[in-house]
Amino acid sequence: MRIDTNPIVRLEDYRPSDFLIDSVELDVRLHPTETRVIATLAMRPNPEGRPDAPLALDGDELNLKSVALNGRTLAGEEFEASPQALTIAQAPRQPFTLTIETEINPTTNTKLMGLYRSSGNYCTQCEAEGFRRITYFLDRPDVLSVYTTRIEAEGDDAPVLLGNGNPVESGTVDGSDRHYAVWHDPHPKPSYLFALVGGRLGRIAKNFTTMSGREVELAIYVEPGKEDRADYALDALERSMRWDERVFGREYDLDVFNIVAVSDFNMGAMENKGLNIFNDKYVLASPETATDMDYAHIEAIIAHEYFHNWTGNRVTCRDWFQLCLKEGLTVFRDQEFSSDERSRPVHRIAEVKTLRARQFLEDSSPLAHPVRPTQYREINNFYTATVYEKGAEIVRMLKTIIGDEDFRRGMDLYFDRCDGTAATVEDFLRAFADVTGRDLSHFARWYEQSGTPRVKVKGRYDPDAQTYRLDLAQSTSPTPGQVKKDAMAIPVALGLVMHDGSPSNGTCDRVDSRGVFLLDKPEDSIAFTGVTSLPVPSLFRGFSAPVKVSLDLPNEELLVLLRHDMDAFNRWQAAQTVAMRLLAALSTGAEVSDAEIDAFSAALASFMDRDACEDPAFAALVVTLPSEADIAQEIGRDVNPDTIHRARSEMRRRIGLSCANHLRRFYESLTDTGPYSPDAASAGRRSLRNASLDLLAAADPGVGEALAVQQLESAVNMTDRLASLSVLTTLPGEAREKAIARFGERYRNEPLVLDKWFTLQAAIPENGTLERIKGLMQHPAFSIANPNRVRALIGSFAMLNQVQFNRADGAGYRFLASIVLRTDELNPQLAARLLTAFSTWRMMENTRRSHAEEALRSIAQKPNLSRDVGDIVSRSLEESQGK
Ligand code: PHE
Ligand code: ZN
Numbered sequence: 117m118r119i120d121t122n123p124i125v126r127l128e129d130y131r132p133s134d135f136l137i138d139s140v141e142l143d144v145r146l147h148p149t150e151t152r153v154i155a156t157l158a159m160r161p162n163p164e165g166r167p168d169a170p171l172a173l174d175g176d177e178l179n180l181k182s183v184a185l186n187g188r189t190l191a192g193e194e195f196e197a198s199p200q201a202l203t204i205a206q207a208p209r210q211p212f213t214l215t216i217e218t219e220i221n222p223t224t225n226t227k228l229m230g231l232y233r234s235s236g237n238y239c240t241q242c243e244a245e246g247f248r249r250i251t252y253f254l255d256r257p258d259v260l261s262v263y264t265t266r267i268e269a270e271g272d273d274a275p276v277l278l279g280n281g282n283p284v285e286s287g288t289v290d291g292s293d294r295h296y297a298v299w300h301d302p303h304p305k306p307s308y309l310f311a312l313v314g315g316r317l318g319r320i321a322k323n324f325t326t327m328s329g330r331e332v333e334l335a336i337y338v339e340p341g342k343e344d345r346a347d348y349a350l351d352a353l354e355r356s357m358r359w360d361e362r363v364f365g366r367e368y369d370l371d372v373f374n375i376v377a378v379s380d381f382n383m384g385a386m387e388n389k390g391l392n393i394f395n396d397k398y399v400l401a402s403p404e405t406a407t408d409m410d411y412a413h414i415e416a417i418i419a420h421e422y423f424h425n426w427t428g429n430r431v432t433c434r435d436w437f438q439l440c441l442k443e444g445l446t447v448f449r450d451q452e453f454s455s456d457e458r459s460r461p462v463h464r465i466a467e468v469k470t471l472r473a474r475q476f477l478e479d480s481s482p483l484a485h486p487v488r489p490t491q492y493r494e495i496n497n498f499y500t501a502t503v504y505e506k507g508a509e510i511v512r513m514l515k516t517i518i519g520d521e522d523f524r525r526g527m528d529l530y531f532d533r534c535d536g537t538a539a540t541v542e543d544f545l546r547a548f549a550d551v552t553g554r555d556l557s558h559f560a561r562w563y564e565q566s567g568t569p570r571v572k573v574k575g576r577y578d579p580d581a582q583t584y585r586l587d588l589a590q591s592t593s594p595t596p597g598q599v600k601k602d603a604m605a606i607p608v609a610l611g612l613v614m615h616d617g618s619p620s621n622g623t624c625d626r627v628d629s630r631g632v633f634l635l636d637k638p639e640d641s642i643a644f645t646g647v648t649s650l651p652v653p654s655l656f657r658g659f660s661a662p663v664k665v666s667l668d669l670p671n672e673e674l675l676v677l678l679r680h681d682m683d684a685f686n687r688w689q690a691a692q693t694v695a696m697r698l699l700a701a702l703s704t705g706a707e708v709s710d711a712e713i714d715a716f717s718a719a720l721a722s723f724m725d726r727d728a729c730e731d732p733a734f735a736a737l738v739v740t741l742p743s744e745a746d747i748a749q750e751i752g753r754d755v756n757p758d759t760i761h762r763a764r765s766e767m768r769r770r771i772g773l774s775c776a777n778h779l780r781r782f783y784e785s786l787t788d789t790g791p792y793s794p795d796a797a798s799a800g801r802r803s804l805r806n807a808s809l810d811l812l813a814a815a816d817p818g819v820g821e822a823l824a825v826q827q828l829e830s831a832v833n834m835t836d837r838l839a840s841l842s843v844l845t846t847l848p849g850e851a852r853e854k855a856i857a858r859f860g861e862r863y864r865n866e867p868l869v870l871d872k873w874f875t876l877q878a879a880i881p882e883n884g885t886l887e888r889i890k891g892l893m894q895h896p897a898f899s900i901a902n903p904n905r906v907r908a909l910i911g912s913f914a915m916l917n918q919v920q921f922n923r924a925d926g927a928g929y930r931f932l933a934s935i936v937l938r939t940d941e942l943n944p945q946l947a948a949r950l951l952t953a954f955s956t957w958r959m960m961e962n963t964r965r966s967h968a969e970e971a972l973r974s975i976a977q978k979p980n981l982s983r984d985v986g987d988i989v990s991r992s993l994e995e996s997q998g999k
Pocket of ligand 1: 241244382383384385387424443499
């Protein structure tokens with residue numbers, strides 16, 4: 117195996133920077149291949165740094181033209197320069213000015229880090245360590261500086277010039293076709309929040325008055341001609357700003373807020389101060405091109421990046437180990453926003469589905485790591501579900517434990533204390549410890565311990581004593597680097613539900629006024645008294661902790677929860693738990709009686725009778741079975757995706773048959789009237805209608821095909837059109853191929869729609885899919901250099917198509933390995949992300965496991981792997997858990 121020689125960065129080695137940079141003046145002369153950057157840095161030794169340290173600036177693929185100290189150009193022997201570093205051994209012990217001129221090539225920058233071009237426009241991406249690809253710098257988040265940026269470009273080439281902060285000046289450069297703009301950002305910030313944009317862009321704008329009466333101009337820049345597709349994003353921005361004022365008391369702090377959409381972007385979006393840059397997929401939407409889910413994502417990501425202005429920018433991170441300090445907290449904030457704007461229970465279920473699908477999976481894989489890692493080889497590989505999603509769950513648990521009011525007081529104190537600083541997780545927790553007087557040191561383990569705790573629960577009713585007793589025990593399996601696990605502080609929101617739905621009269625003094633019991637020992641028992649008949653325990657209401665639960669209750673009792681629990685999340689969970697038991701048993705060849713399946717179908721049918729019309733979005737979630745990947749995770753070892761696929765198809769067919777009348781009724785009654793609106797209620801009706809179509813097609817492919825073909829013809833929005841095409845892709849035959857071809861033709865000039873089309877085809881669970889994908893890679897709209905295209909076609913194949921990616925002959929693995937190696941030469945971040953699809957390899961049955969291992973080893977062997985891919989491949993192959 118490849119020996120990774122890259123240095124490991126460790127949290128315990130943190131020390132303050134030896135120098136500080138108070139202000140930065142950047143002069144950037146944009147040119148397609150020879151962009152000039154002159155950086156003037158006002159520097160001084162850091163009183164907290166080492167007194168005799170050399171000045172060592174970071175670089176990455178830089179070409180140094182000149183360097184001057186206090187205005188005097190340095191001679192060759194006065195410094196040491198390489199593309200990766202600029203070092204001055206004898207730096208002044210007094211404040212000084214360093215002027216550095218570099219030349220960079222944005223056109224050949226395929227990594228999409230630093231300054232690069234997308235559709236001919238110039239843009240930047242600096243998080244985490246991209247600023248060093250623009251100029252030599254102390255490229256670390258605890259060095260905060262005030263930036264002034266002058267951008268100059270050919271007027272025709274880049275009529276729009278944007279920077280961080282406020283615009284201060286613009287004009288033409290005398291005697292040339294060039295023009296310039298100067299931007300000033302008064303708020304000190306780390307270099308990863310720097311951004312600039314130059315290009316031909318259309319614009320929409322709106323004024324916003326903040327809660328203290330400041331006027332702000334909000335603008336979104338997009339590809340010319342697509343301005344109307346940004347309306348929804350702009351509306352979401354305005355709602356986010358209002359919400360942050362109302363819920364967190366946070367106000368915006370510049371005169372302008374700009375968002376730019378670009379089509380080549382490694383991630384979702386970036387919170388650069390006053391100048392957010394977005395993957396255009398999360399800005400552009402019209403009823404014709406975007407689905408309800410796209411609208412929901414746009415709303416969430418616009419909010420997320422905006423919320424970073426306080427959680428991330430005003431208070432930033434001391435070092436990259438603290439990434440969850442901004443990301444987990446900001447995800448929590450955007451989730452709260454979406455819950456307030458939409459349906460809270462429906463949104464909560466969606467959050468938990470992603471958490472389980474991505475984070476629980478990561479936690480059980482060779483890539484498991486704590487929410488705050490203690491070491492990394494490549495920080496880009498730590499923008500993970502664990503840091504983001506589990507990070508958000510920690511904040512939510514904190515709020516559950518201390519209550520809403522103290523949570524808000526703690527946040528206020530955190531902002532007061534840490535505004536303008538680079539903070540740590542300890543600073544965050546200290547604010548809550550101080551406002552509540554609680555000791556949060558045990559709770560802090562959530563940041564340090566990786567792995568998903570499992571809580572085993574046993575319930576016992578004593579009719580004579582009228583008591584109900586719950587025994588709870590927690591444990592966490594070993595993860596890489598952590599063999600021994602401690603007990604966590606787990607908030608269990610719970611209650612008792614009576615079989616007839618009447619309110620429970622039982623009480624328990626270990627449960628607080630908000631219905632929460634804190635399980636902070638390996639084992640504990642609690643007893644409810646005054647319980648007059650056998651209850652069903654409803655545990656982890658609202659998913660109060662990111663744990664797995666094992667509960668010894670029969671299906672019939674769980675289904676009481678579906679019917680009567682006041683907690684919507686647990687009603688859904690009850691149905692999922694029963695479905696999962698049946699699916700896991702069917703997949704592994706265990707005995708499942710028809711009666712069990714019929715009982716479940718009957719419970720779904722009566723649920724549909726009673727509740728489905730009240731909240732269609734919720735009903736759609738209840739009737740949707742756990743995914744094949746969820747089932748694989750539940751089984752956990754010796755997984756055979758083929759048997760899982762068959763089991764799930766069979767269950768869908770059975771449910772479709774026994775609930776056909778209900779489904780038919782939904783399908784016919786939930787049609788849209790009036791023009792398309794992306795609001796949650798309308799989207800909910802569409803989702804139940806389309807879930808019904810899916811089950812009807814599973815029950816009777818002939819009927820399904822006819823309905824889907826008809827819906828595809830008559831649909832007036834992308835949600836319905838795509839849903840019907842998706843149903844058709846499950847039904848092999850001529851109708852499907854015709855539909856696929858027509859859809860591709862119709863949207864041949866819409867890359868974001870073609871991405872959906874790529875994804876649907878990549879997910880077809882048939883043997884021809886790999887060849888189909890190879891064919892689609894020749895499609896004129898496909899480009900191996902564009903992350904959205906690659907993820908849509910190849911990423912979805914690896915992540916969504918369980919049976920074909922995990923083909924028993926290993927062809928799926930070999931294909932992905934070849935794509936990883938190809939993309940690694942262009943864009944290592946993209947390659948590394950694709951490679952994480954292998955993280956499930958150890959849970960596969962033997963044949964598949966050895967094919968996967970071979971594919972991983974073939975990657976590991978290659979010379980000159982990027983640090984990104986080298987890190988993921990070596991961790992994926994690492995021998996034992998807990999080393
Ligand atoms: N900080 C961005 C966000 O979560 C994500 C991101 C990371 C974007 C790294 C680009 C590069 O909002
Ligand atoms: Zn973020």
